[in-house]
Amino acid sequence: MNLRGVLIFSGYNHRAIVAFCRFCRENKILFFIIASGPTDFILISDYKKNVVETRNTVAISIDNVIEIKKKITNDYEIIELLILPSSEYLNRFLLQHRTELELNDFIIPLCSIELYQQLSDKYSFSELCKRHNIAVPEEYESLATINIPFVAKPKRYFSGRKTVSDKPIIVTNDREYTMLKKTNLDDFYFQEFISGQSFYLLFYFSSGGTYSVFSQENLIQQYNGLSIIAAKSSNIHLHKIATDFASLLCSLTFVGLIMIEVKFFNDRFYMIEANPRLWGPSQLILDAGMDLFDRFAAENGLIKEIPTRSYTVGYRYFWSGGIIEDQEKKYSITLHNYDKQSFFDDYAEWCKSDIYLRPDTTSIFFKELTG
Secondary structure (H helix, E strand, C coil): CCCEEEEEECCCCHHHHHHHHHHHHHCCCCEEEEECCCCCHHHHCHHHHHEEEECCCCCCCHHHHHHHHHHHHHHCCCCEEEECCCCHHHHHHHHHCHHHHHHCCEECCCCCHHHHHHHHCHHHHHHHHHHCCCCCCCEECCHHHCCCCEEEEECCCCCCCCCCCCCCEEECCHHHHHHHCCCCHHHEEEEECCCCEEEEEEEEECCCCCEEEEEEEEEEECHHHCCEEEEEEECHHHCHHHHHHHHHHHHCCCCEEEEEEEEEECCEEEEEEEECCCCCCCHHHHHCCCCHHHHHHHHCCCCCCCCCCCCCCCCEEECHHHHHHHHHCCCCCEECCCCHHHHHHCHHHHHHCECCCCCCCHHHHHHHHHC
């Protein structure tokens, strides 16, 4: 009898959620999806059959979540439900209501709320890295001393505040600079913009103090630092920078999934940000042979054993819809250590790895293609 299943809130971080659904299907893990509304892409995928509820509002209700669990446990031989830590908003909601959820047999696979905020809030993690001799971009004390381009980062996560951006803002010209000055600047701090190679360090930290780490090189990204469009599995995690972060996180007794973005410029790595949750290009975990989801699932009682996988450097991740989305908004995509000609030359190979051009999500691929 499988006493544990997974509850997935869809609607945000779509591509990571699809990757985890594929992982569940591969490992015969029971999973149940709460769709975000009638236009949620999950409803035109093979995983529509796993949808148990469609929300009418963006807000999440504890009472509603508990009621959904009762329905699931009545229909399946499940006692506990793990809630997938798929988005920043959801994770902070889960941490705020952790006690009540755990009393109702939910598993919340996250660290303490204090540690989570320290890692996820950009300013506090930047300060933590500086104390551990990990390089971060230079900070500007005021806009009067600033050089364009630069990055305005929110000091803390501002859930539910419409007047403040939850994401960094890359300022590349005078028009964007003027727009930024119309916001509440006290909510932000300012860093130099670091170019160069872009990498994600991808970790799973176990409760026993061990960890697993892999990496990807980001080659194409949406405008203004948004979602990754094209990446390849990398071996940069063999560099000392990965050990530096691992030592830091182990010293904090962190447990769980975490992605740390770094850039390599002028022979030095710089920490950009950390996300202690699923990340968009999570399909690379499956395709390149990383064991991060395996360790996550084993730690939380979803599978009994961690399978042996063979990691492959150079495996591709591609999301063609990200290019289409930026084109529709008349935005320019960002290239990291890559050029348009190389992309055109490699285009057929990229398409073979498209996140949605697969049997379970073909309808999503064509929906993004045609609008």
